[in-house]
Amino acid sequence: MINRLHEQLIKAANELPPMPQAVVRLTEIIADPDYAIKDVVRVVELDPALAGKLLRMANSVMYGSGRVGTISEAIVRVGAGTVRTLALAASVKPKKNLDLSAFGYTPDSYWKHCVAVLCFAEEMAAQRLADFGDDFTTAALLHDFGQLVLAKHMSPEQAEALSSLDPTLPAVDRESIILGVNHAEVTAVVTQAWNLPETIVKAVQYHHSPEQHDTPLCHGLNLANQLAWQLEERNFELAREFENRLASRSALNVSEDQMTHLLERGRHRMEVAMEVYS
Known part of the structure; x- marks a missing residue:
């Protein structure tokens, strides 16, 4: 039964609707280390809603003082990776009627968590804790997407x-016991099916076990996720992954004082981000 469900989930993940064309094109552009801002501008100009959100974000308190008036200036300010994340957001936000209670979320609280992880990723990148590259915010927004796939395809009995199961067990372990696959693995399949960069695929796959993929992006995603849990007071989650927190802090050389500062800065980013990513 578990093997059959596993096959169904992998099949469902591979058959999800394709990414918006703007995301596909931006991914192609960002893959070239010598990409030109004008190429990103052309993509954004074709999507007025995306252009509006981009300008609103670039002129928000998250990015400091001084207004920008052009799409080009906005892209330089927020980064091409964040532009792609903005373009992606509407496609990966859960439907209001999706039952996520087995994962401890409502659709709204799930989305707020994803945006929180994104905000902490942005703050960690802004503080230059490591060279995370252009894929950090996209990985942050997508890190738990597999939970949406699982929620749509598991039976009420499986959800119950x-x-x-013992809440002190890590979420990925509980999912593997009941479903034969966990949300991180499903998210990796989805991102691969969408032809997103391998850096994103590996980061989402190992964000609960960063020691298995020892990269700044993977450790950064683990810490951003834990900071979001701290903000949400999800203490069970924090207790379960305390060792991962220590390992990722050590890998990135982040002190507890820096974690406290990141928590406060990320909290401020959330105020604007929930509007932009609504």
Whole structure:
């Protein structure tokens, strides 16, 4: 039964609708280390809604003082990776009627968590804690997307069984016990099917086990996720992954004082981000 469900989930992940054309094109552009801002501008200009959100974000308190008036200036200010994340957001936001209670979320709280992880990723990149590259914010927004796929395809009995397991077990372990696959693995399949960069695929796959993929992006995503849990007071999650927190802090040379500062800065970013990513 588990093997059959595993196959169904992988099939479902591979059959999701394709990414918006803007995301596809931006991914192609960003893949070239020598890409030109004008190429990103052309993509944004074809999507007025994206252009509006980009300008609003670039002129928000998240990015300091001084207004920008052109798309080109806005891209330089926020980064091409963040532009792609903005273009992606509407496609990966859960439907209001999706039951995520087995994962401890409502659709709204799930989305708020994803945006929180994104905000902490932005703050960590802004503080130059490591060279995370252009893929950090996209990985942050997508890191738990597999939960949406699992929620759509598991039976009510499986959802109940998942909810009844020992809450001190890591989420990925509980999912693997009941479903034979976990949300991180499913998210990796989805991002691969969408032809997103391998750096994103690996980061989302190992964000709960960064020691298995020892890169700044993977450790950064783990810490951004834990900071979001801290903000949400999801203490069970924090307790379960305390060792990962220490390992990722050590890998990135982040002190506890820096974590506290990141928490406060990320909290401020959230105020604007929830508007932009609504």
